[in-house]
Amino acid sequence: MTKPAMSVALSPDADDATGETSGQITRRKPHASAACSSCNLAELCLPADLTTEEMHQLDELSTLKRSFSRSDYLYRSGDKFRSLFAIHSGSFKTQILHEDGREQVTGFQMAGEIIGLDAISTDIHACEAVALENSVVCELPFNKLEALSRDIPKLQRHLHKIMSREIVRDQGIMLLLGSMRAEERLAAFLLNHSQRFAARGLSATQFQLRMSRQEIGSYLGLKLETVSRAFSHFQNERLINVKVRTIEIINLAGLQACLNNSR
Amino acid sequence: MTKPAMSVALSPDADDATGETSGQITRRKPHASAACSSCNLAELCLPADLTTEEMHQLDELSTLKRSFSRSDYLYRSGDKFRSLFAIHSGSFKTQILHEDGREQVTGFQMAGEIIGLDAISTDIHACEAVALENSVVCELPFNKLEALSRDIPKLQRHLHKIMSREIVRDQGIMLLLGSMRAEERLAAFLLNHSQRFAARGLSATQFQLRMSRQEIGSYLGLKLETVSRAFSHFQNERLINVKVRTIEIINLAGLQACLNNSR
DNA sequence: AAACTGGTTTGATATATGTCAAAAAGCGTG
DNA sequence: CACGCTTTTTGACATATATCAAACCAGTTT
Secondary structure, eight states, X not given: OOSOOOOOOOOSSOOOTTSOSSXXXXXXXXXXXXXXXXXXXXXXXXXXXXXXXXXXXXXXXOOEEEEEOTTOXXXXXXXXXXXXXXXXESEEEEEEEOTTSOEEEEEEEETTOEEOXXXXXXXXXXXXXXXXXXXXXXXXXHHHHHHHHHHOHHHHHHHHHHHHHHHHHHHHHHHHHHHOOHHHHHHHHHHHXXXXXXXXXXXXXXXEOOXXXXXXXXXXXXXXXXXXXXXXXXXXXXXXXXXXXXXXXXXXHHHHHHHHOOO | OOOOSOOOOOOXXXXXXXXXXXXXXXXXXXXXXXXXXXHTOTTTTOOOOOOHHHHHHHHHHOOEEEEEOTTOEEEOTTOBOOEEEEEEESEEEEEEEOTTSOEEEEEEEETTOEEOGGGGGTXXXXXXXXXXSSEEEEEEEHHHHHHHHHHOHHHHHHHHHHHHHHHHHHHHHHHHHHHOOHHHXXXXXXXXXXXXXXXXXXXXXXXXXXXXXXXXXXXXXXXXXXXXXXXHHHHHTTSEEEETTEEEESOHHHHHHHHTOOO
């Protein structure tokens, strides 16, 4: 149970010499299949009650898939903004860089989530997105998306909801960073991942983290040693079993209780 | 203080006995004046190059103004979402409440800024907005705004930019909370306010803060004493003069330098 | 003016988390 | 399988910030 379902890389002949940027490109035959099913756009396609015509239009939107290997950049800070990306499979981290070298992981994104919303504001990507494992994304050209959402109010509303959800998520992290102690933060992190795995039909209690202690620490505003100690402590408390990146939640309620002990 | 969540929705002539909810309502004669100038929608109206017809449509959108006194709620966590609000004058704070009583200030908003974006995602306000002083807001019914933005692509794009900007702002705060020490946080806070005052034609170096040390602390993830000490320290360093809520920045470059000293 | 009130400043002390360092465990590669 | 490289764990110690407490101050009420 190491790597969860990981569809194959699709394109034979794209150069991947540096293993660095770009990712491999695949152009999907439009209409080959329904947009949502083929692209797994859990979030984007939620407006469930579209007409078939509308479905087709949506289908045309996302004809490009690109695949990435661990530590490839999906985009970098400063890149020109053209598209949002829907993660088809795999996972990414996003991070912002401060001049003085500091960096802050702002999120971990998994299949079905939309990435790149921060760039709309300036037409320049404000953060960078890095693959945590082999991953495939659907590219969604933003001006096409905007045009389409003018024609399909349900899509428009959906897009707004996605953006708003990101705002709510970020504010949740502000709460976490601003008022939780180390172990509460880690508990919140684990529970959040548990839910998200569950929402994808995977186990809520057993999963593989794809990021390092360092990256978790950056996300949670902690040093990696503190993260490691918190993991060990949860293990001693018999709340979880942790073997490096393999997590098993033994006492879910216990973890949740952790969160409600205010300082 | 703080009555915990829940209260009436906002009806026109609601009683204001407690000085608590609602705010007073003014219905503007549509067309009485140009939307942007009358409403001061710095952010919303930026799409500068609209036709007069489009301007008129925008004008119709925001016919409702409401005024609030210090510590009045603009909306509360759990309220049904109907409208965004453009702050016409004055200022607000937004905060989220955690079950266990913890609360986290997520932002301070001033004239020209849009408030309420977080509620789009669920149709329920996720946080609450409280006036920091006497303030006036323009109510922007969201479904009208959506409808209009289908007709006016520039408005659509603008709305997207506003939402995206909020995401970028929140991520900046994540960086602050996740990787800055107390004095850096306060420096960032002061510089941010300085810029925002300047952008409104006010002095960048002398201003009045409208929030308490406690509120600043909540926003910055610090205790009020720590905030107070940081102020005192800046004063001793001759970076600022501070007399309670009256701030004068003496050495702006010095404050900025503060920010670039990584840990 | 005196008394109150809520916010602010400042000091002494406690504590959570950071820092530094070394050992242990994983993991890919020759 | 041994080797080297990276990540993780654990320990000892340092420090930034929180906590507790008291004094101070400004504005408001009596």
